[in-house]
Amino acid sequence: MTERIGVIGGGIVGIAIARALTQRGEGEVTVLEKERRLAMHQTGRNSGVVHAGLYYAPGSLKARLCAIGRELTREFCAEKNLPYREVGKLVVAATDADRAALAVIEDRSITNGVPDLRRVNGSELREIEPHAAGVAALHSPHTAAVDYAAITEAMADDVRRGGGTILLGAEVTGIRQEPGGVRVVTPTADLHFDRLIVCAGLHSDVVARFVGASASPKILPFRGEYWELDPARQHLVRGMIYPVPDPRFPFLGVHFTRGVYDDVHVGPNAVPALAREGYSWGRISAKDTWASLSWPGAATLAREHWRMGVKEVTASVLKRVYFEDARRFVPELEMKDLTRKTAAGVRAQAWDSSGALLDDFAVDQVGAVTLLRNAPSPAATSSMAIADYLLDNYVFARR
Ligand SMILES: Cc1cc2nc3c(=O)[nH]c(=O)nc-3n(C[C@H](O)[C@H](O)[C@H](O)COP(=O)(O)OP(=O)(O)OC[C@H]3O[C@@H](n4cnc5c(N)ncnc54)[C@H](O)[C@@H]3O)c2cc1C
Incomplete structure (x- = not known):
């Protein structure tokens, strides 16, 4: 049957x-x-990025399935005539303090078989992204933009x-x-x-x-907010420019992304959403918020990540703080270049009863x-x- x-x-x-x-x-x-x-x-x-698999713990499902999924996505887009643009990505160490974390990502990328990954110095970085700043970077030329x-x-x-x-x-x-x-x-x-x-x-x-x-x-909803880069200033970003992420947090940090339709976005940040589908601060669900606050792991999560939380919430409500964070990677960026907030997304991030965010x-x-x-x-x-x-x-x- x-x-x-x-x-x-x-x-x-x-x-x-x-x-x-x-x-x-x-x-x-x-x-x-x-x-x-x-x-x-x-x-x-979301950001519309086809990840090449740089960050994920070797042997994890993320590492294994991202590598296979990337190839399948590329083949599917070719078969269906859907846009697939290998704009490439730089993960930039802004200062010497980021070098050690960059080296960890490089090791993981090599183990994960990220194709054609290359470490570049400050001047090579500017050959790839002329308006970016940093002391070193990893370049992943096959990271791509699509329309999911x-x-x-x-x-x-x-x-x-x-x-x-x-x-x-x-x-x-x-x-x-x-x-x-x-x-x-x-x-x-x-x-x-x-x-x-x-x-x-x-x-x-x-x-x-x-x-x-x-x-x-349980699901802990984390909103990611994006700013659009003024079309007249989009030449500041050729592909994708990412920071070195904080390894204690499962998010990649505010980045610059040239999308598949040539738009350039800055984001997403990561703020706790006050509803599962809380796409702005105004969308609040008392039930969802209480469910998060009363979860057994809430106190542990708050204790471990409160500094990051305060920083992200401040950047969400104060454009200048968001802008200053982004400008570290593109110093020519001006505040007026971030023209408007565009559609935010909410991540379904699972956490367990000990307060750990599942990786x-x-x-x-x-x-x-x-x-x-x-x-x-x-x-x-x-x-x-x-x-x-x-x-x-x-x-x-x-x-
Ligand atoms: C801001 C942001 C940026 C991201 N950037 C990237 C990126 O660049 N690259 C990448 O690979 N990933 C990215 N992600 C992650 C990626 O978007 C998700 O991992 C992926 O979309 C998950 O797909 P899904 O089908 O599981 O979930 P969803 O797309 O959320 O779909 C779940 C569906 O279930 C439906 N549903 C829920 N409850 C019910 C019910 N009771 N009955 C019927 N239907 C129900 C919902 O309406 C929804 O349509 C990003 C995510 C966010 C939020």
Whole structure:
């Protein structure tokens, strides 16, 4: 009998999984997405970077799946005639104090097989990015810019052509494990599946609770805000200019990104969002905020990262502070060059009950349900590799 397989979440990961299922001829596939459009949350609100895999701990899922996902994304864009621009990236040591951390990233990049990575000195750096400043940098020429929402739509077309169904406006409000499968409840229908895969991004912990999975890890929403660079000043940035990230924090720091449509953005920062879909300070959910504040690990996280938190929140509300941070890497930048704040994104960052932010991708299996519990950056880059990994190691592992 044909198996019925449900996928919750119409972001890039859920759609990549649905596509892999239809391509493998695995049963009847149905995607449930609560919004009226695909890619409305993290997938449509990110930096659009195809990461080359510089930072990730060797052997981690992030390191392995980013390398495979990058290649699959490049091939997919070529096949579908979608834009894919290898604008290249510099990770810049602003001062000598950053050199040691840069060396760690270089070692990781070599182990991770980042293609054609090169360490450059201050003057070589300016041959690549004439307006950037720093004492040394790593240059990754194959880091690319793409449009992840367009990639998701193109993959969704493949799902439909392969016989799959995508239901929009279908919010899952309950899940019941039953003998021989799973019952999924939406406001308008009850659906039965033999297997279910959950890629619900900012709501992945909420949906995990529907199936009785552990409360930990939970999602801590972190907003990333971007400023747009004045078109008349976009010549200041040729490709991508990144700082050396703080290794205690899973975010990459405010960077300059030339996007696939030639726009240049500065960001994202990382401030705690006051709602799961809190795209500005004005969007507040008392329930989400209380859930974060009352989490057992909250005091530990606050104690360890309060300095970083104060700095990020200050930069969010005071443009000058954000600007001064960015100007360290492009000294010709003027405050008026940052013209307006553009669509922010909220990262679904998982943390556990000890207060630790989970670094790697995380998956749980509860009966017939596979739960993707942590899929932050570079999950967009890695989406097609995550799909194969989940299907082979969880969904169909016990066949
Ligand atoms: C600011 C920012 C910058 C980033 N930059 C990059 C980058 O440059 N490169 C990179 O590789 N990654 C980047 N990322 C990370 C990347 O965007 C995410 O890892 C990726 O999009 C995760 O995809 P997803 O499908 O898991 O989640 P999402 O895109 O968030 O999709 C989850 C979907 O589930 C749906 N959903 C939730 N609950 C339910 C429910 N109950 N019923 C039905 N549907 C539900 C949501 O509506 C949503 O559409 C960035 C993220 C952010 C926020």
